[in-house]
Amino acid sequence: MLDSFRFIRLCTPLALSIVAAACGNANPSSSGGTGGNTDPPIELPPPMGDIAPVNITATDRFATHSQCAQCHFGGPETTLLHDPAGNDISPVYLWRSSMMAFAARDPYYLAIFGEELLKQTNDKAFVETTCTRCHAPAGSVEHEQTGGHLTFDSLMSGDTPETNLGRDGVTCTLCHQIADENLGKTASFTGGFTIGYERKIYGPHLVPKVDPMQLIVNYTPTSAGHITTSEVCATCHTVVIPIMKNGKKQGDFLEQAPYLEWKNSTYSPGVPCGTCHMPTKDDNMVDLESPIAKWPDGLPPRKPFGKHRFSGGNAYMLRLLADNVAFTGSTVPSSELLEAADAAESHLAEGAAVSILTSSLEGETLAVVVSIENHTGHKLPTAYPGRRVWVHLRAEGSSGEVLFESGGFDASGALVDRAGKRLDVADAVMPHRDVIQSENEVQVYESIAKNAAGKPTHLPLESVGYLKDNRILPVGWSKSDQWIEWIGPVGVTGDLSFGAGLDLVEYRIPKGSAVKRVTVRLLYQTVRPTELEAIAKVPHPAAVRFSQMASGRSPLPTVMAEAAKDL
Template sequence: MGRRTFAFMGVVFFLFLLSGCDSNDTVTKVNIGPLPSNPDEWVCPGSVADLSEAEIDSWCLAHVGDGEPAPPNLRVPPNYTNHDMKNAFDTAFRDFLRSRLYDTELNWAHDLNWRMTGPYVGAIGHGEFYGVHSTAVRIYYSPEVIGWLCADRQGTIPDGAMIIKEQHPINESLGISVDFQGCMEIDDNVEPTHWTVFIKNNEASRDGWYQGSFTQEPSPPVAEWELGNPPILDASAVTSDDFFTETMNPPWERNENWYPTGYLFLKDGKFPDTVWRYSQYGNWCINCHASAEKESTFSSLINVITSGTRFKQFSPDLLLLEDPDFRGNLHAPQRIALSYLESQNEAGFNDPFTNPLPEPTQEFLTFYDQIQSVDFTRAWEVRLPAETYDHQVSLAAGPGKYLTSDQCIGCHDATFMNANLPNMIVQEQEGKNPAERYNLSPYGEWKASPLGQAGRDPIFFAQVQSETNFFASGLAGLPEPAACIETTCLHCHGVMGQRQYQIDTEGDKEKEKEDCISLFGIKPPAQVPYGMPLPASAVTEWPGSSPNTDQIYGSLARDGISCTVCHHIVDTAFNTEAEYTGNFVTGPANQLYGPYRQIVQKPMGNALGVRPLYGKQTQDSQLCGTCHNILLPVVSNDGALLRFSYEQTTHLEWTNSVYSKEGNSYVNCQGCHMPKSFYDKAVKTKIANIETPDFPPTSNRLPDDEITLTERTSYSRHPLHGLNVFLNEMFQESPLILGRRQIDFMTGVATTQSLTTARNSFLDMARNQTASVEIRSLEKTAEGKLRAVIKVTNKAGHYLPSGVGFRRVFIEFLVRDVEDNILWASGRTNSVGAIIEGVNGPVLPSEDVIQNPALFQPHYQVVDRQAKAQIYQELIKDSDGNLTTSFLRRVTPVKNNRLRPKGFDPEFFASNPSTYISELARIPGDAKNDPFYTNPQLTGADEIEYLITLDAASMAKVDNVKVTLYNQSIPPFYLQQRFNDANVGAAQKNQIQRLYYLTSHLNTDGAKEGEEAFIKDWKLMLATDTDYVQ
């Protein structure tokens, strides 16, 4: 067996576990190609043993008491929070398996022979396997398990008991014989190439098992890092010190062999990083084992006493795989996923991710000179821990309020389990091209969304550090202002960690608790827990860090606005301001809510101790409003509390639009941000991948009606984004700095990558759902000027832009000759996205907020000079009269001409009894004089007149006008202020430096869709129109 095969085997062995179950596409039939649709027809006649009670009793009488338990040092796997102990345990257990002492010395009972767990299509070694674990298996049982089996599977399996599944790829070396009926039997007694292990520790997790995967020692030897894990080292979850060279510890430059993160195959010299733990409590194997009748195992004495169920081979002459070593020794999800590649050859996977710039451009360094440039070494020092360490499981006593998303991934990702295409993958057409398949699972799309990345968002953390730097000397009389700012901000972005910390410290130090509550303008509902403030530093902690006392809360916070956030919310405080600013009320820890009434409940109950229930609130926009209406204190520059006002109002903006009113125009938040279609085609799918009756027949499974999935004909996808494609690109280009796995562990390379699907979804929303721009009229006037009337229409259900106040949308207006040379311009930008004067003029003074802190472009109804630009934005000044992007120093609004949604009426807000909401009726700046902002018959759009003066020669050349609407999620003035805040007050820099590195190396020219650089010059196109002068 070659070096490459063993590298595959070592790196991915753990994935074989996942294939302990098949997928299903409908309730009654399974999409199995050349196989019969009825799984019973996969089984060889007469091979299903039916042992009598007397036969079992006789065997047990003869064998109970045989064998020795596992050594004491291997009976209690440590929790992952003890990093060194876990690595030591996993290494020792791997050595125990390789020695096969469980067989040769401990004399454990085992399956009578190697066996297949399902049918096979094609020639052996060149076909596709539809059984579990994607391998042949032979299982060994410790004496404790045999005792439980002989007791008719009653009671609880005791701690320290083990089930060891030996595995071997299905190929010619197994010595498989096939009889005239197509029935397969393994004749040879081969050595295992890898193992799946269950070790019982009842109190450690809900299912009570430490689930692990381990590989055989390869021959010939390969590099240690090619063997997978254990060990797992470093904050970036690498598997060997070979990851670092002698001259790169810490690294001083990016190494191409680190990427893509989470990717393990078909790339020579690839260093594993951000790896999945092959062995841990709460592993994803439960996606199948939760369908077991009890104790999360299908184990049966039938396989020990008899040869077990035999399965058939179909189409034995079919060559489906040219190179059997290509995937013969890989772990299940990614092993199977590889067979879905367009071509199964050494060329392998085409990396879709943009590489960052090797060095910042000079224009970037010049414009952003507020702090010193940040190199890779410093970026490495301030990187976030890998998502490998984001792991909180449900315990035997029941789940905590919040669990990390890796507890959901096995069932609710598009998990590959055998040769069937998993549920929740949409395939454009039949074929093997991954570019034609999309992972539309809840996990897959959520993980790549801003919600899934909220706990690692570098823009957010830089913003928080700006606030804590400025108010280090005092804020509203708080004794610990930084701690209160951080915990308030994490109340949404790191909500699971912050909330769990509140629950765990509720009642501690009442004074500090009440102090932080004072940052809420409206008292939160009584059901919202409040304890000690969670520091932002918690998100940097991981099992190997020092300190790591808050690592549990850090791991929960890094997982962002995760599954058990939204699906825990109840409607107790809906329609009240008390629930805003992230103060939602949750149901019991053991309940989660979704939009369906017909629900399979047993598997989730077995896996997590959680009962899934119908909850109409999951389809209510109020659920979104809890975090998308943010009421914050308004504070002077010297820290005095002045009042409270809304910093964000996206949900309230929607309520003041035609889209919130019942009728033909009604569209709720979920209607746009959780669409039920994919490129205009309705998505119909089952929304889980678990063991169902469509699997090969097996023993000790739950009744069919308790594990039969329903196809959802109304499925709300989870893209959950707006227009911040810049954030998506940061995660694509610098995943190690942000601790992000680029390749989905469950789908491998078989689909378009989720980050790419998300990026494409961003672009689709930007171009088709956000705005339109139209040249309403274009003429040369009698006075010799060029006159154009432009109409911009907001298609969104809220302001455009919405959310945080620093975002902006602006118009680029170009007058061109017949060869499209530009004769006159307004709204052009330079390479860093700063708006310049005219065609190639200087940066507008209003674009440099450091040099000109009070200047800005007002709202225009007429643009008649190249130094004017129509910018849709909110601008606020601090108590010193300077423009600010602080979330707290928002003293004097001076402009808010963001495009209103259709049907917006200022009176709707003005008549609200809440003083905070009624304040939203005010329109600061010149937009208050524009009827498109005040007349409900006109709102939802804006009209601007452009009046251009040119000399006679230039006017004679005018051929056409092009108008383009652009969006900037992080405009230049925002970044200037963030970087400058590294020098104020406490002058803490780590979070701000991380953002500087990411933005200074962001490859805005290299990020492309096809041939288009979609964020070139730091702007995202929303709409464009061209008209010709008659």
């Protein structure tokens, strides 16, 4: 077994696991499965080609980011739009290497999009409309006024105003034109934002200088307090998908709800999303202050000045994009994507704390109580259901030998025991744990969706609910919240130590008198290896291309927090 207590970046074992899965030769189940995979080999199509570039586009409502870059991109030729340390903090510079910019070109998203199209053959328009509304929003809105919609193929290769705007992802003129209509209400969820025709660019600053922007791009900068509220973020970070059967709606599936989770926390309303995801301080925690544009000369410094990096937890995908920039059709240097990935990992390190509360010997059993604290304003992890966080605990003897380990992983990022036996095989749901007594038990915080047959699924459009949702709740969580039927945990009944802001887990380690040191880490993973293995079997060109990319970079976890205790 790999020494998984080190942070590793090995790649080839995942490639082997993906090939094995695609060829129908995956290892027999190690957690109560039915044995070897006897499925016939899958015939896969050729991989999807590179995505078309985003060409400069302007319509009666939108413009691609290149228009904004004329004044809102710093670069090395100016000291404006830089922090005191010389870092470029210009909005377009930071945005262009963010997952917002690559929302429509994210290869994982495209693989799922393609698989949904294969599954939902009777209503491809529903799939395409749903999947592009928030990943290619400006293009989606443009198509609405003509009665059409973005298709998968047109989004990837078209050269119309709608397709170029779509490929520009969550672009500047989309977010900055969201009107203060129905924000925070259900009508605004799932891409229910409103974009007017007035060409008003909303920002937080009072008395903006309007002439330059009107002259250059024919937009009018407009002071508007709503643009910095969480309710703007909620329009695409609260996703409710109708559950359909025979063309009739049967209910709703809540795919993600960071906003509703935040509403049910002490962070609401005083600490909006942007406080963490668009910070207004530099690395020394000093307020940023800068002109918001490099032209015309003499603009006054403004604050707050929010960094448009939108750091979250998706360092893995940013590194995958850096490995495959040509695929995206982008000219963003790989170095900027790697810088954004580093920022995401630093961001994750601020999101949680882990500690060893107590340790006591009960006969030959060592009882260790571990505390996991959520320092975010939403569940941990949050948003898309593919993410997970787990506790990796290791007990060592006097010579550093491992006597007990829970939460180890191999070079593909899969959970294994010390003998290398795979624990998180396909369709296995690892239950929530209050007490862990053996090495094949792991505390994994995650949400696992289910389909109509009650089986785990990674496809949002076939999901009808959750088999498990034990993600750590934010501080201030209330069981009487108005949205509790949607956002309440699943599978934690009976665990009295699972509460607002933290969870306690007791580890009962045999032969405990020999243990001299206990170490514990909290690990974050963007996508489960089981999902990568499932996607590797999908006969869609986007899934094939994504699997090729993922075979070169395993989804190894990021360390969020760690602690140790000598006994």
